[in-house]
Amino acid sequence: MSEQSSYRVISLRGELDISRKAEIGAALQIAGPGPAVLVDLSDVQYADSTIIAEMLRFREDARRCGRRLAVLIGDPRFRRVLQYAGLESAFALFEDRGAALTYLSAAETT
């Protein structure tokens, strides 16, 4: 996890399943108003509904705090899991980091 000047990055790696529920929940925390957030899943090879549920909760927390959220993915499986769950449009998904940051920086100017 790191704080940039205009956005915060939360990185998760590996296989995100039920055994990592507590870790994922702890990482996806937002305290209040602040910079936009990039959740970096570019090094995630597997994600089940555990992380989707945590991501949905985190999305609502970010929304309440007025913080824009982008999700960086590197593996098409995450997008497919969202499709199967009927949540394809639930997150701003990006496969390119630059595009994700452009999306987040645009939020600052609107």
Added chain:
Amino acid sequence: MSDVAGVGSELRLTRVAHVDAAKPLRHALAAFMEALEIGRELREDIIIAVGEALANAVEHAYDPEHPGSVELYARTSGHDTLLVDVYDRGRFVRRDEATPGRGLGLRIVRAIARTVSIDVNGGTHVRMEFSADRDGGGDQSLAM
């Protein structure tokens, strides 16, 4: 404690139903499907679906103080069908029910599997039937 058997086109695995058991079971199934030359994307999707059933079993089938077993049984049926069963002997509490407002796991399974049946007599038995053309997919890398 575990029991492992993979004979021909069948895979049987039994593990203590701890949350750490789901990952090695997924990996074993992925390797089994790769050996069957099931295409990569199909393997990945089957792992996603079976992973949801396994996660449900290891999280909610048993009292954490008294864990039982989770069993995975996979075999082919004809050229284009893979049957996968996930068994536990515990109480039946779907994650969807244990966490209000979710409903995600079973939705994912139903979106991927050709058919899904859930028998809750004496535990939980989830049977999933998948389309699984064994064409090799042109990619021999391990999916999971």
